[in-house]
Amino acid sequence: MKHPYYLAPGDPREASIPMLEVVYRNGSKSTPPILALIDSGASVSFAPLDLAMWLGVKVDTKHRMDIRGFNNAITVCYPGNVTIDIHEGLFDIPIYFGGKANTLCILGQDPFFDKAQIVFERYNDLFSVNIVSPRLHR
Amino acid sequence: MNTIDLRPLLSKYSSGWIAVSDDYNHVVAHSDNFIDLQKKIQKIKDKVVVVQAFKNYYNYVS
Numbered sequence: 001m002k003h004p005y006y007l008a009p010g011d012p013r014e015a016s017i018p019m020l021e022v023v024y025r026n027g028s029k030s031t032p033p034i035l036a037l038i039d040s041g042a043s044v045s046f047a048p049l050d051l052a053m054w055l056g057v058k059v060d061t062k063h064r065m066d067i068r069g070f071n072n073a074i075t076v077c078y079p080g081n082v083t084i085d086i087h088e089g090l091f092d093i094p095i096y097f098g099g100k101a102n103t104l105c106i107l108g109q110d111p112f113f114d115k116a117q118i119v120f121e122r123y124n125d126l127f128s129v130n131i132v133s134p135r136l137h138r
Numbered sequence: 139m140n141t142i143d144l145r146p147l148l149s150k151y152s153s154g155w156i157a158v159s160d161d162y163n164h165v166v167a168h169s170d171n172f173i174d175l176q177k178k179i180q181k182i183k184d185k186v187v188v189v190q191a192f193k194n195y196y197n198y199v200s
Contacts, residue, residue, distance in 0.1 A: 002139055002176070002185050003139075004139045004140060004141055004142050005142075006139045006141060006142045006143075006144050007142070007143040007144060007145055008144045008145065008148065008192070008195035008196065009142050009144075009145055009148055009149075009192070009193060009194060009195060010194050010195050010196025010197070011193075011194045011195060011196055011197070014196070015194075015195035015196040016141065017195060021187055028175075031176075031188065032179065032185075032186050032187065033186075033187045033188065034156070034187070034188040034189075034190075035188070035189050035190070046174065048190075050171045050172040050173055051172055053173060054172055054173050064179065098200075100170075100171065101153060101154050101155055101157060101170065101171060101172070101190055101191075102153065102192075104190055104192070105180060105190065121147065125139055125141045126139040
């Protein structure tokens with residue numbers, strides 16, 4: 001399925017970025033759709049810690065990861081397993097939770113890009129997501 | 139496919155969480171943290187999409 005790019009505030013120019021509406025689920029709890037950046041430059045997926053708190057996700061404090069985000073700030077993150085619900089399907093992935101609202105929700109390479117073919121067409125202001133993993137379900 | 143322009147929705151916000159109508163037409167609620175935003179939007183029956191507010195999306199480095 002094809003998805004649009006979003007225009008967001010930026011300096012020195014506006015940012016044109018690929019984002020996807022993602023519902024994060026854990027057991028019976030789920031978020032409203034949240035815009036998450038599809039980031040081929042991110043090795044894993046990230047989200048703010050208060051999202052994990054809302055969902056009741058148990059994070060693994062033994063496996064921290066330090067990430068560099070806006071303004072080069074370092075944020076300590078811990079992995080936790082959630083189900084993400086996108087238009088193309090549902091699947092379980094680890095998310096690294098850390099920081100406050102200044103940590104952007106990101107879907108990174110491992111394992112999201114193993115499960116879906118992601119094709120960026122910035123020149124057309126769109127990108128496509130096609131599921132390739134049989135582990136995905138709807 | 140047309141881009142979706144978040145700039146008018148984000149013009150008054152540089153941080154926190156924003157709930158916008160699912161047609162991206164107007165802001166429904168804003169809060170500094172996600173849990174407080176959830177409390178606000180649970181009182182609203184409209185469908186929303188949640189967006190994080192940043193002053194500058196251009197310089198994001200992952």
